[in-house]
Amino acid sequence: MKIKIIRFSVFLIIIFIILVFFISLNKDTRYDTKALEGQTITNIRLDHFSKSKFITEKDIKTHNFTLVNFWASWCGPCRDEHPYLLQLNNIKNLNLLGVNFKDNKDNALNFLNEYGNPYDVLAKDESGKQSVNFGIFGIPESILLNKNLVILKKFIGPISENDFRYIKDIVQKK
Amino acid sequence: MLSNIGNLLLFINIILSISIIYLSFQNLKNTNILISGKIYQCCLLQSTLIITCFLTLVTGFIISDFSLVAVYQNSHSLKPLFYKISGTWGNHEGSLLLWVIILIIFSFLFLHHNKNHPKNYRIYTLIIQNILIIGFLFFILFNSNPFSVILPIPLEGLGLNPILQDPALAIHPPLLYIGFVGSSIYFSAAIASLLTSYSNKLFAQSIKIWVILSWSFQTIGILAGSIWAYYELGWGGFWFWDPVENASLLPWFVMTALMHSLIVLEKRNVLYFWVIILCLLTFILSVTGTFLVRSGILNSVHTFANDPSRGAYILIFLSLMIFGSVLLFFKKFRSNVYNINTNSKETFILINNWFMIFYLVTVLLGTIYPIFTEVLTDQKISVGPPFYNTVIIPIIVLFLFFMSLGPQAKWIKNKFNNLKLIVLILMGSIFINFFITYIFKSYSVLSNLIIISSIFLIISSLKDASELIKSRTMNFSRVISHSAFGFLILFIGLNYIFSLEKDFNLKLGETQKFENYLIKFKELQLKDFKNYKAVIGEFQVNNSKNNSEQLLKPEIRIYNNPDTLTYEAAIRSGFLHDYYITMSNIDRSDYYNIKFQKKPFMIWIWISVIFISFGGFLRLFKR
Numbered sequence: 019m020k021i022k023i024i025r026f027s028v029f030l031i032i033i034f035i036i037l038v039f040f041i042s043l044n045k046d047t048r049y050d051t052k053a054l055e056g057q058t059i060t061n062i063r064l065d066h067f068s069k070s071k072f073i074t075e076k077d078i079k080t081h082n083f084t085l086v087n088f089w090a091s092w093c094g095p096c097r098d099e100h101p102y103l104l105q106l107n108n109i110k111n112l113n114l115l116g117v118n119f120k121d122n123k124d125n126a127l128n129f130l131n132e133y134g135n136p137y138d139v140l141a142k143d144e145s146g147k148q149s150v151n152f153g154i155f156g157i158p159e160s161i162l163l164n165k166n167l168v169i170l171k172k173f174i175g176p177i178s179e180n181d182f183r184y185i186k187d188i189v190q191k192k
Numbered sequence: 193m194l195s196n197i198g199n200l201l202l203f204i205n206i207i208l209s210i211s212i213i214y215l216s217f218q219n220l221k222n223t224n225i226l227i228s229g230k231i232y233q234c235c236l237l238q239s240t241l242i243i244t245c246f247l248t249l250v251t252g253f254i255i256s257d258f259s260l261v262a263v264y265q266n267s268h269s270l271k272p273l274f275y276k277i278s279g280t281w282g283n284h285e286g287s288l289l290l291w292v293i294i295l296i297i298f299s300f301l302f303l304h305h306n307k308n309h310p311k312n313y314r315i316y317t318l319i320i321q322n323i324l325i326i327g328f329l330f331f332i333l334f335n336s337n338p339f340s341v342i343l344p345i346p347l348e349g350l351g352l353n354p355i356l357q358d359p360a361l362a363i364h365p366p367l368l369y370i371g372f373v374g375s376s377i378y379f380s381a382a383i384a385s386l387l388t389s390y391s392n393k394l395f396a397q398s399i400k401i402w403v404i405l406s407w408s409f410q411t412i413g414i415l416a417g418s419i420w421a422y423y424e425l426g427w428g429g430f431w432f433w434d435p436v437e438n439a440s441l442l443p444w445f446v447m448t449a450l451m452h453s454l455i456v457l458e459k460r461n462v463l464y465f466w467v468i469i470l471c472l473l474t475f476i477l478s479v480t481g482t483f484l485v486r487s488g489i490l491n492s493v494h495t496f497a498n499d500p501s502r503g504a505y506i507l508i509f510l511s512l513m514i515f516g517s518v519l520l521f522f523k524k525f526r527s528n529v530y531n532i533n534t535n536s537k538e539t540f541i542l543i544n545n546w547f548m549i550f551y552l553v554t555v556l557l558g559t560i561y562p563i564f565t566e567v568l569t570d571q572k573i574s575v576g577p578p579f580y581n582t583v584i585i586p587i588i589v590l591f592l593f594f595m596s597l598g599p600q601a602k603w604i605k606n607k608f609n610n611l612k613l614i615v616l617i618l619m620g621s622i623f624i625n626f627f628i629t630y631i632f633k634s635y636s637v638l639s640n641l642i643i644i645s646s647i648f649l650i651i652s653s654l655k656d657a658s659e660l661i662k663s664r665t666m667n668f669s670r671v672i673s674h675s676a677f678g679f680l681i682l683f684i685g686l687n688y689i690f691s692l693e694k695d696f697n698l699k700l701g702e703t704q705k706f707e708n709y710l711i712k713f714k715e716l717q718l719k720d721f722k723n724y725k726a727v728i729g730e731f732q733v734n735n736s737k738n739n740s741e742q743l744l745k746p747e748i749r750i751y752n753n754p755d756t757l758t759y760e761a762a763i764r765s766g767f768l769h770d771y772y773i774t775m776s777n778i779d780r781s782d783y784y785n786i787k788f789q790k791k792p793f794m795i796w797i798w799i800s801v802i803f804i805s806f807g808g809f810l811r812l813f814k815r
Contacts, residue, residue, distance in 0.1 A: 025522050032518065036511050041567045042489045043503045094350065120757075
């Protein structure tokens, strides 16, 4: 009897552990972006890419929607999303703010010359520290903000066809 | 081209494994006491082909064939040849191939090496091992294929992560893999032994060298990883209790326990089922570690990519392994009554085992606890060094005392007639301890205890050695490993207690003074290298105590492929201590952040571990 109970509990423990592993597999443990959505971003202060001035909240408040896109010339997936960014540029009401992340200025300019420049405003973040305030872990990532600086949606990885439509729908509703 | 060859070879290997299993079952049926030559030939062919397959992948990396995804993602045509080759196993797919190679080669060697053991036992081992091989080959072929092609063929690769471009790290995976994949062979042998009721001393002898071999490699593999962390990561430490480091340590604890209780099984023919549990547990923990690391549920430098399907496959495989072996174990388990005298060597070895299991449970809990809290309560927590240090360090003291006494005990029963000598050694250790603390001027109860217990172990081992010389049994592996372990703990203790660390900002030309040190920022250069640019600082460290002067050059490296910034610590290793400087730039300022550390006896920590594993290797040749 005693042995049976021991055997039974050994199995229960093993099943429990494996179950927990299975659940955690499908959980994205890296970071939770849901928490970011709906929050308001404050203290924006980004270096302008070419001029010596700062881009602040004011620049974002003047547009109904702003898509902040974090990119770099050395980032492969950034090339994949570039066509969608170019298309997004044609949409009215949407301000495209590019943040050039930890990049070399010449390489970045070459990149834009080659693939086209979709951005209305271009900022740079050479040290990568400013991007941390936006909750950026890696690039490419994009954040859709409204006038009130509320994060409507965060896109991790390159913007896909679906993401493109999603942004288009939201922006054109208004 | 290479892709086709590779895939074909993998496919043939699966067929070979299936044929080996089939032939083995055929062979079980006939009464011939010898294993058929066909099986030998199949195994030999299998080993040859898998090595060829691996060399095909290596060729892909050497000639930079970017049509292979694995090469494209992890190599670059400008990489030095050495890192092109090590890039082969520096990624998930390639390392799995290495994993399978070791499974197969060990399978062949085990078959070849154990000719004087019963046929059925050897054949069942072969069957189980080939089931494992097939499992991993399928995983490689259908989920993580290193020979996948990419079209159109890219002109250039993405490059190997710069922090992985390090000699210690290039050899770290192969060494570690021989360790924990090598444990598969005694997993298979344990199951075969349960199936064929081959449960006596001879079973212990058949797996002994494999246990020692894998343990020795595991030890040295962990060391290589640790050296890499020390020189490359630039945090100034050598062990961080990172979940992935822990994953390599878990099987090590069980291997160590197994290695010791095997001796009891061999000499006294008891503890059979305990040995079986340890055999099964070692490989299960190795696969669990692989699962934790590769599935991406733990974050670390070893997580190659976050792909749940990979994790799911390993987890299903792992579950099958666990349930299969546990069910079989329960079916075959017979409780035995052991008569073990409390003063005997057996008792001390069991004590060793309980300590090892205690460490195992502690580290395992710390490693998987965050996963559990996240799934069950949705809370993110992390378990760090404070937990491990508080739980493990005090227990180490006790462990070292038992470790000192153990080798002096006799089999079956023992009277401690040399009690006087033990007390004398203890007094000697306490005296040396006070001498050390007097020189370094540091007082804490725990640090004193650590020093005393480790010196106690070292002296006891030396006494052990002198007895071995007297009795003319020139078998020093135990003495070497045990005393090296004593030295390891001693040096870690001294290193921990007497480290010096300073953090400050300097600009070119400035100096910083503290205690008896004067640090001068002498020069700053920008240099171009083959695959990176580097900002090199030059610091002069003056020690007014002994009038020594050292020049250290930390670097900030800018790699092109992929674009990454790494901070290279400048480390001046010395006989007695290391100086360690890292520098990092501060935005929009001429100042650099400088971290200076003095770490006593670093080199001796590495040397101790080398000797621990050397003891193991020595045992392989002396039997």
